[in-house]
């Protein structure tokens with residue numbers, strides 16, 4: 025049985041005064057995790073959804089403000105329909121559970137991406153989670169769904185042009201799906217691949233990247249601690265000198 029720490033960072037190694045404000049995670053490796061166990065890929069997505077729940081709670085307990093996860097990309101429609109259906113089913117289940125628990129857990133939820141391609145039922149559930157989120161303050165989990173960085177930039181460009189506003193970074197940012205969020209300080213990709221796969225292309229301009237081989241269903245609070253510890257050793261200069 026996997027060991028999960030009950031309390032946030034009991035080892036006390038993570039410096040709570042220098043936490044990343046916004047952590048982004050590409051939740052990768054579900055399929056390989058399942059295949060290695062002789063299970064269908066969908067079993068990996070199920071296990072991955074559970075890890076997301078636990079890591080969101082841990083981020084909240086640590087004092088991180090935003091957690092943004094990549095759950096389904098604009099390219100993931102290329103997968104077999106059975107797999108896409110299974111992922112959508114898990115999302116539906118997740119949202120139904122969140123509707124019951126998010127107020128108690130004090131976790132705001134926001135969905136980023138082109139929601140028009142999702143089923144009317146999923147869209148309605150998202151509206152309900154948005155309404156509940158409006159009553160919650162503090163930690164926010166952002167779930168990127170039918171999300172692509174290029175799609176996000178293109179739709180923002182169209183809307184910014186139509187608005188007649190000046191093309192400043194600030195105005196443009198208000199048309200991105202991520203409007204109002206700070207940029208990710210730390211981007212984590214488990215699963216062994218070292219690429220961005222069309223995630224947060226605009227927002228990651230100055231993010232610190234952390235790659236690890238752990239497959240997402242094996243990701244624990246300790247793995248997040250390790251990523252944060254690595255982040256805390258980085259020297260962020262934003263193009264300046266120190």
Ligand code: IPE
Nearest residue numbers: 051052053054055056057095
């Ligand atoms: C990430 O895990 C989840 C989604 C992309 C929906 P994968 O399904 O990509 O797992 P691997 O990379 O094939 O192991």
Ligand code: IPE
Nearest residue numbers: 050051052094095096097221
């Ligand atoms: C990125 O993972 C998308 C999500 C985790 C939702 P993929 O598994 O789809 O990315 P590639 O194909 O390895 O680049």
Ligand code: MG
Nearest residue numbers: 052053054215
């Ligand atoms: Mg993958």
